[in-house]
Structures are given as structure tokens and as C-alpha cells.
Amino acid sequence: IAGITQAPTSQILAAGRRMTLRCTQDMRHNAMYWYRQDLGLGLRLIHYSNTAGTTGKGEVPDGYSVSRANTDDFPLTLASAVPSQTSVYFCASSDRIAGEADTQYFGPGTRLTVL
Amino acid sequence: GQNIDQPTEMTATEGAIVQINCTYQTSGFNGLFWYQQHAGEAPTFLSYNVLDGLEEKGRFSSFLSRSKGYSYLLLKELQMKDSASYLCAVMDSNYQLIWGAGTKLIIKP
Numbered sequence: 001i002a003g004i005t006q007a008p009t010s011q012i013l014a015a016g017r018r019m020t021l022r023c024t025q026d027m028r029h030n031a032m033y034w035y036r037q038d039l040g041l042g043l044r045l046i047h048y049s050n051t052a053g054t055t056g057k058g059e060v061p062d063g064y065s066v067s068r069a070n071t072d073d074f075p076l077t078l079a080s081a082v083p084s085q086t087s088v089y090f091c092a093s094s095d096r097i098a099g100e101a102d103t104q105y106f107g108p109g110t111r112l113t114v115l
Numbered sequence: 116g117q118n119i120d121q122p123t124e125m126t127a128t129e130g131a132i133v134q135i136n137c138t139y140q141t142s143g144f145n146g147l148f149w150y151q152q153h154a155g156e157a158p159t160f161l162s163y164n165v166l167d168g169l170e171e172k173g174r175f176s177s178f179l180s181r182s183k184g185y186s187y188l189l190l191k192e193l194q195m196k197d198s199a200s201y202l203c204a205v206m207d208s209n210y211q212l213i214w215g216a217g218t219k220l221i222i223k224p
Contacts, residue, residue, distance in 0.1 A: 042214030
């Protein structure tokens with residue numbers, strides 16, 4: 001079934017630990033995104049990639065890093081987790097064509113708790 | 116700054132009609148999206164408006180007025196499964212989505 005997968009589904013992490021959230025899509029979309037969603041707030045963009053080999057910073061990039069080695073995978077790394085990074089993380093992808101708006105499709109999310 | 120406003124919560128009755136409003140102030144405009152998000156699940160795409168007017172998709176319709184910075188999502192013949200959060204998002208001049216906090220819609224029998 002075509003779509004986006006994320007792993008793990010949920011994780012409890014000790015503060016200071018390193019963690020990588022995985023995201024894989026099989027729709028051959030060129031653009032991918034990482035968002036966090038917190039209660040009472042809208043989705044906030046962490047990092048994005050318009051095409052393999054390029055990445056950019058979103059609204060809340062501090063404490064997070066990404067890489068885009070190929071079209072399908074877009075991992076998000078927390079180098080040293082802090083409690084304020086407790087959130088639900090969504091990966092999304094879109095078939096972005098330069099200069100045109102497009103629809104984003106979301107993975108199922110990762111619920112991360114940092115203690 | 117950029118801002119998307121929508122009501123926090125609305126309640127409606129099964130079988131009725133409900134209108135969820137969204138107002139926005141963004142740096143540029145390249146379209147407005149509505150998504151549905153059931154509790155504990157991912158957002159799923161409902162509609163896209165880039166020109167003024169009404170777009171109809173079955174029981175759901177979405178309206179846009181660019182001059183007023185305003186959109187609404189209209190849900191007809193409400194069903195219990197429509198209980199969810201509805202997210203309004205605007206694509207800005209950098210082709211990034213700016214998201215509202217969402218409207219939680221509660222459907223009562």
C-alpha cells in the first residue's frame with residue numbers, strides 16, 4: 001500500500017539521549033517535511049526537503065537535524081533530547097513542482113515523551 | 116507575523132449543517148487547505164482553494180475570499196464519524212504551509 005511510514009510509533013526517552021525518528025515514503029514524492037504537533041498549537045514545521053540532497057529549516061529547527069540521502073527516506077534526529085521536545089511528530093510528503101502549491105500527505109505520527 | 120485563526124471547539128447535532136470559519140494573515144498567498152484529523156491519527160486532506168468562491172465535494176464544501184482573508188468549511192448531513200479536528204492551513208509566499216491550531220468538532224446524537 002502506497003504511503004508514508006514512521007517508526008517508532010511511540011517512544012519514551014531519557015533527557016540527554018540521542019534519538020532518530022524514521023520516515024519512509026513510497027510515492028516518489030520529491031518534497032518531505034517534519035512537523036511537531038502540541039496541544040493547542042498548530043502543526044509547526046521543523047525541517048523540510050524540497051528534493052533529495054537538500055534540506056531547509058522550518059519554524060522550530062533548534063535541537064533537531066535532518067538528512068535526505070535519497071528520495072524515500074527523511075530521518076529526524078534529536079541530538080540531545082530535552083523535555084520540551086515531548087510532542088507528536090508527523091512526517092509528510094508532497095509532489096512539489098517548483099513554483100506550484102501542492103498537497104501534503106502525512107504519516108501516522110510518532111508520539112515522543114522525554115523525561 | 117503570520118496568523119491563522121479558527122474557533123477552538125464547536126458542537127453540532129447529527130444530521131445538521133455546521134460552518135467552520137478560518138481567517139488568515141500571511142506573507143503572500145498560494146492557496147488554502149482544509150484537513151481533517153481524528154483523535155490520535157494523522158491529518159488527511161479535505162480540500163484546496165486558491166481562487167475565490169465555493170468548492171463542493173460531496174457533503175463537504177469550502178469557500179474562499181482572498182480580499183477578506185477568510186475561508187469556511189461547510190459540513191452537511193453531519194454524521195457521528197465527522198467528530199474530529201479540522202485544520203486550516205495557508206501556503207505562503209515561500210510555499211510553506213502555515214497552520215491554524217484546529218477546530219475540534221463534537222457531534223451529538
